[in-house]
Amino acid sequence: MANEEELGKMCIPISKLKKYATEWVIKVLVIRRGLIKEYKNEKGESVRWQLIFVDEEGTKIQTTLFNIDVQLWKNFFDQNKIYYIINGKISGTKPNFLSVHKDLEVAFNSNTEIIQCNTEFMYQQFSNGFISLDESEQFTTEIYFVKELNGEGRSRRREVIVTNERYDRKTLTLWGDLAEIEGELLESIENSKSVVAFSDVKSSTYQGDFVLSTTPVSSVLIYPTFEKAKDLTKWNDNMKASNLDISLMPSRLMQIAREVKITDIVDGSIVSLKFKAKITDINSNHDPWYHACKKCHRRVTVIKSTATCGYCKIEDIDYDERYRLKFDVSAEEQYISITLFDGARYFFGCDVKEYVGSTSEKKEESKYYRKLVLSKGKEFSILVKIDRKIAKEDRNSNLVAEEIHEVIKDDPTDEIDVDAPLIKLRRKRSKKNKDTIQCLIKGQSENNLVSFVIE
């Protein structure tokens, strides 16, 4: 067998592979290792395993292994490892199945050999393919929140909330085995708010929001080390070093929402608006959270830690704490009530579990509870989404706020320049880091990189 140097010379890029060719060498990085799946057809029970590779030119190709081939190769092809694939069969893509390559797929045969590669992999061209989240189907990002796994079988899904350095928060839905394998991994690293790159995802608009979802040929690269991800990692590390929680920063929506007067909120017909108002009353009859059904988010009745959801008509259902914080606010002699669900985290600066934990014994000693009590009379900037279809009379009685940020008198949130939010935010919070941040911003805008963090 050829040694690694000889193999390196024999390698051809995926773009040069010809249909039906059987003798060739390619050097690939494993970017997706699917679940080994059992299935039944007329021939009986079989197993199937899908892998996705990328080469140094950034061209991707997939292979699907069956039965004995799965047994033969299942201990190979670790995620993020590099291999030489020597010989096999280049076939056309299967109709009715999505393929990562427009024409070709790799199939293994009895002459196939796999050798792990110990030389370097040139990521440059693969890395260049990752651009901005809004424009591209592959991007690097930081994940900041991973929701639980839902659904069954193929419709298993998991939502991940991601953000970039402009705090464009997006929901990315992982489907199928991506929800299981990568979803679980992402959940386990949720707190480290790491940079992640997504490849071959699709974007769409759902209820006016830009949303992303995976396809059967998507791949997720956790802690990517290639060039474009390095800048993001640097930005992310900087945020962490300054103790800035990216998940609590005013979102891009909050930054760009048109500011109107509170009276316009009542009359308004625009979708996302923010306004300033003082808190006049706190609905303190209840705790600002409740036990919510994991399926429908409605309040459940919990008796001896067994929950019943009246809406789902299920006994012993999964439940969780969920924020529900109600305020009366006023400005310009207009009074309205607002309710915050997940948005209450911007008010408290912590997630609901931490709030509940901090108030479980002596409520009055919780700094979060004190923040609530002391909020009366303070001014806040509040982001709301108005549904134009709802009649005006019904709108103001039950306004759900998405975000809330206290107005600091000498440096109000709404003056953040959208093009360079970081610089301004940094100036506000930590003057000494200004210079580093400015050069980071410059770097970011040049290559128009998007980063996400798991919130």
Ligand SMILES: [Zn+2]
């Ligand atoms: Zn329910």
